[in-house]
Amino acid sequence: MDIVKTFFNGPVFLESLPLLLTGLWVTVQLGVASIIAGLIVGLVVALLRIYGPPPAAVPAKIYIDVFRSIPILVLLILVYYALPFVGIRLSSFWAAWMALTLVSGAYTAEIFRAGIEAIPRGQFEASHALGLGYRHMMVDVILPQAVRIVIPPLTNNCINVIKDTALASVVAMPDLLKQATQAQALAANPTPLIGAALIYIILLWPLVALVSRLERKFKAGTR
């Protein structure tokens, strides 16, 4: 049995491909749903953290710190296996979605906070002094600068979320990795795992390249 036949077995790969693609579709759905929810949670939490009164800002800070500290796998197992004891029973998809959203939201909140706080006070003062209203100040001056700062780390976070969807296979969600291990068992050959790895790379490489490009562009751009 040579290496090619074991790990790069063409017929096995083709046979497992339909299964892998259904897994990919689940992975993409879970990734996108978690990223979108994480962005919303993150923006709200960041604004509460920066501008909220203490009763809102303190819980926001605690949320951020706790969910950046807990391993996603631990959180996922808690959500999936422990919540049923208090009567909350989530499907594997929604349990994974919840765990990923909670963690992604915490990271996203920190990214937004850093982005907004990185805008020097002088930019706000110059806008005030020119008589720009709050809306114009945010839309024309503050947010365009904040977005430049925030997009590369946000894209990095998206990459992490999509990679972390693979953890959902632990709670039996039929994502890309789960389907690959299934196919591997069926074919008694690890080629489907290699296939899954390739699919992850094809999916994420463009995003990784995009981050590098944006970082270079914004660095070279205006300053």
Place this chain on the structure above:
Amino acid sequence: MAPFISIRGVGKSYDTFKALEGIDLDIAEGEVVCIIGPSGSGKSTLVRCVNLLEQYGPGEISVGGIPVRAGKELAAVRAEVGMVFQSFNLFPHLSVKRNVMLAPMRTRRLDEKTAEARAMALIKRVGIAEQADKYPGQLSGGQQQRVAIARALAMEPKALLFDEPTSALDPEMVGEVLDVMRALAHTGVTMIVVTHEMGFARQVADRVVVMVEGRIIESGTPDEVFDHPKQQRTQDFLKAVLAH
């Protein structure tokens, strides 16, 4: 004639520290007032109160008869009063031209063509027409500060506040900014200039105000203040800054 800018009994404190205390200052339309004094004497704080970048209290400041207070009329005050900062505070993501065009387009509802024509005229006036399409980060400090002056002028303000406009500049660039300010002083715009440039104050100011420890200790024509200072502390300050 009623003063254009009126500052009456203005104070400001941080906890127990009094940044400003009992400031009275009336400035007529078209007058050029230079505020001098040691650092930490409250000069910057005072000009920043005039367009309410700093809150103040007690006391009352009014510009063109409008009280400077948080609320609806604040926009009217800020439209009348331009400001030039020590650290320029240009918008780094906009070109020089766009920096100058932004506020008139948003607050005066100028269309793009008119705003651009006016911006170009102002950029030419401060002597950097060939830099109009560059970004602030590509300009020298002196050029950036001249853009900042053009940006303030674009709102056609009746008064301009200068908060140490040359303090962040390399020495060889101070002159080009002072030249622009000197030319402005002759156009009839009211100017309050916080500065360490004694030569400029002596030449250009109608009135020089000396601040120490949050109070105005002396004010008068450049002749009176520089050549015949009445207060010991003014003499000490002048001796210290003119020594080198």
